[in-house]
Amino acid sequence: MATRATPLTAPGGAPLAGRPRDSIAAWPLADRLGYLTCWAAGIALCLVTAAIVLFMLVKGISYLRPSLLVQSPQGSLDQSKAGGFLDPIVGTLLLTALGTALAAPVGVALAAWLSEYARPAWLARTVESGVEMIAGVPSVVLAIFGLLVFSQGFLSFLSQTSAGGSVFGKSFFAAGGMMSLLALPLIVSSTREALAQIPAHVREASYALGKTRATTIWRVLLPSVRPNIASGVTLGMGRIIGDTAIVVVLLGATLQTEGAGGAPLLSTLRGTGSTLTSYVYTNSPTGEGNAPQKAYAAAFVLLMLVVGLNAIVTRLSNGPRATNAERSPLRRGLRAVRTPWTR
Amino acid sequence: MHAAPAGESSGARPRSPAPARSGTQSDRRTERVLGALAAGVLGLIALMTITVFAKAWPSFSHNGLTGWFQSGGDVDQQLREMLTSGTQGGHPTYHLRAWPLLWGTILTTGLAVLIGIVFSTFAAIFIVEFAPAPVRRVIEPIVRLLGGVPSVVYGLIGILAIAPWVNHHLLSESRKSSVEYLVQLAGSNLSTATLILTVMITPIMVAIVSSSLAAVPGPWTEGSAALGVNRWRTIWRISLRTARPAIIAAAVLATARALGEAIMLSMVSGGRGFAANPIDGITFLFEPVRPLAATIVQNSEALSAPSLGRTLYAMAAVLMVSAALLSLAGWAAKQPLKRYGIRA
């Protein structure tokens, strides 16, 4: 009676009218100008992004050779001839790993405290503002503060000490420590928002079973926000990879990673080196090296890393949540609780 | 935990909720540990603030609080002199008038945020209201990608591609010679730096404004359409008004980012502590500048030198105070809107 498939003609056979008719041609001039400006802005945005990506793609492909990725930089005067940027790549990976390893546990713990405990109230508010403040502080300021801290005598084990007794203060430890401050606000905010979304009945159910708050957090709440923690950590990693100021100030700016002392990993971490970002900075006309081709190649690799990380974040925020949302948080959370009755 | 011991008959007395034994203790322990961690992070932040200001104070006190911010002489020369200056009778002999650096910061940040917020608002309106669905799906990852590009890559493109183009096509010889006696004009200048800085801060603003525009309640826009107000005017009068707190928040966040941008600006802004003069007309756009953050980065090796180091900390202190004042101003600007039911 009421449903009929295509074609759509009126019962009397008359033609149907249906296109939306808020015709822009009928608008006053000012409105039409506004409409055009919006379109222009949108198109400009796409064009600019396309230009940047294409430009870097072209330059990168033309200058990137696989040999660059596996050779260490040579300390010759003419940078464009010799060596690759293996050490900077290693430096980037090392620094990112160090920074993330420091930031992730502290960030998650901080977020859990702010979300679940938050006592005394003045401390919670101050910590909140403090974390927001770090997010707003320029990384240069973090860098020079880091230099101050790590040049102190009691932290000399984290970097080298020169013959005259003054602590060098620049090492992977120093840079990694300050980098973790960069990633911290991102991890804290992602985790906090996710924890706030967990409905109250999940926590109540866990307490009603006799679990302590600590166990609830560790075994019920945090596992259920794992994707959000992961995406926060990835965002933080992106920020660390892209930062140059801290590296320039705190990593010693030696082309090759130079360890200090004997122990295998520790010596590298206590030593100096460079990352892709400082490599690009140094090889650009601003720095001392004069190898724009290598700078382009390194910048291309950097960009690929960042794009890859972005893709991971997109997949993390769209993929697992789709499946996780199908299961109710209660079941997810209760699954992790162990009582004498569950086997 | 409270199970009846095995072997007891099932018809035993009903179990009453017994208090948890060690639960509360472990809770308190965890709370103390986590609280200590939070306090530790807070302490670190406080330490950073105090240290920066403590190290900065001598520079302010030596130059005078008003003197530090004024202009007077060539800032670069003054900075160089600090490296070589000694002390006379226990007092350092340098002086610093940092106005050109401050003016450079104000110019680049202010212009970039102004242009950027207008551009980003229109782009956000486009994304939310006018873009066809396939375009909208593509634009979101595009904006996120743009926001993830490291600043050094922007700097590289700027200094290797854009600056030479500007130098070649926009700067005529006559213009260069007209100010030759004062300063050298090159591709790295105020306009190039501002342009790239605008592109850098646009993604933040587009993301915030567009998510706020998308959250405008449907009944409001439908009600406006039912009153005979066309789509653009509805956007202008209802959606933008509702999104105003978000626009303010976006501007504040973008300004904080622009203030702290050191690397790209040190590569592209011209590298000279010169106070660009608007009176010069079009030439004003091509004069070199060097904002505060870029200055810190470029002189970072000299942090341990007494006079120069303290000056750099003084610049860092100025940056931190500006960032704090900025968030305060943003908070204050959002307050009057809460009255009408527009919540950030």
Added chain:
Amino acid sequence: MPPPVRRIAIDRPPRVLPPSANGAGATAAGSPNPRRRLARPPVSDVIERMRIESVSLAYGARWVVREVTLPVRRGEVLALIGASGSGKTTLLRSLNRLTEITAGATRAGRITLDGEEIERLEVNELRRRVTMVFQQPNPFPMSIFENVAYALREENHGIGLGRARRRRSRRELEPDVVDALVRAGLYDEVAADLDHPALRLSGGQQQRLCIARALAARPEVLLLDEPCSALDPLSTATIEELIVGLRESVAIVIVTHNLQQAQRVADHVAFMHLGELVEYGSSEQVFDNPRRERTREYVSGAFG
């Protein structure tokens, strides 16, 4: 032993009559259709404003309204009644072309406003002449004054580039705003608070504000989509009185699923079922002497 089951009985209090119901609405609580029309002043002349001719509406491939023909007259209230899904709201929304906002909506037939086909009119001008009040009150996040003046500020005055908008000052707008608030019965309550936020009003006041906002630009037809379904009985009664008073200056079409409301308020009633117009007539005729079996079933509560 589980406790014994106890039957719970609720004594229903007698139905509350609207304040100005006819004295003759002496109602037997059990009688199916007691006559309870609101007392209303007679109207001098009744003019046809809109004509709906053989209108059919479809969303995608699904017909929602089929071949409906109705007149809409100034001086009377037309009520569209029917069960959920009968197409009455869709028909209402097609009168000011709000159905076009939904993708895939198509329409056949003719709807004319004062003789002109609404398809040919510019859509925003149409919506200024045929305004709508929605089910949920939706005042804008502005002051009360600005809400009512909203449509007034949009009027073109043919100055400058031919279609430019002139910015009108508050003093210019104030008489129109006050008049609209008076006609909506809200002025006495908010006269001192015109600059207060509109969202601070109660639900009934907000709905009256929406009515005032719709009336400000002096429309020819006022469409009401279940305006009282979200309100308490007292606000409902106030708005119903309002509607009856407004019919003299504005043609009113009201969609309601509340049969008693239709009885109180309407002059003519159109009963729709599953998209088709089953019966159209004066309210006495439809409620007391329905011609069709389906109508009789609906008004006696057999379904719906």
